[in-house]
Amino acid sequence: MKKNVFSLEGKLALITGGGSGIGFNIAQCMIEAGARVVITGRREHALAESVEALGESAQYVVNDVTELSLLEGLVAHIETHIGPIDILVNNAGINMKKPALEVSDEDFQRIVHTNLNAVFALTRACARRMIERRNGSILMISSMAAYYGIDRVVAYAASKSGVEGMVKVLASEFSKYNVRINAIAPGFIETAMMQTAMSSDPDRMNKALNRTPMGKFGKPDDVGWAAVFLASEGARYITGASLPVDGGNSVGF
Ligand code: NDP
16 A cells, blocks of 8 residues: 555644644644644643544643743653654743833743743753654644734734744754754644634724635644644655644745
């Protein structure tokens, strides 16, 4: 039988923020592609419900990514009790909408700490082990906010731009060890995060749709399938890339 290069059979994926939204759908798509997944988040009830929905290929560990000192222990725990992590998906993230001059130092640090500092700390913990095994794929869930000047998301855009820069450096450093790292930059994807962002500005929904050449918002599994592709053997020559999943925003914003 011909090998399916997009299969994730035999792989273990760690997906942060997998208890809801895009992270949950990435978990679902990766399981459909044959992987086992470990999802993390702060809310145990959301994780437990998600694991029940995902079935026997999923497990959860309660973890707050902002507790940087606990991330090494998280990875060690998973590798000891569940198995070597083949795929890391840095998906957990937060946003906040405020005009730049109203953003306090605390606001800025909170967003950057979750979306950038924690992403680096967890990536480092996983990459060490992947490099030893000469095998691994790391995905960053970035945002089109890293590409464009979107009003009122200064801290979020700074954090996601940082992630995009990190991807290029780490791709260069890790390539010789057969560890790939790529970003996915979603556009407007229908999740709780997007609903919160849109509800503060009713006009924004129409503006966003008008700016999207495909004329519709993305579904979380549109990001999920892109994640499956980038994590798979089919993408084995792709590293340091940022893939827009945005219905065409990046060509017509
Ligand atoms: P949601 O708010 O629906 O989900 C975010 C997830 O992150 C939750 O499961 C949450 O779990 C987890 N999370 C947040 N903070 C922490 C933390 N400190 N520690 C561990 N987990 C945490 O957002 P989306 O699904 O929409 O977003 C997922 C990713 O996609 C984010 O990185 C976001 O920036 C990005 N993105 C989303 C877009 C969209 O349109 N929706 C567009 C572009 C990018 P819990 O609360 O249990 O901790």
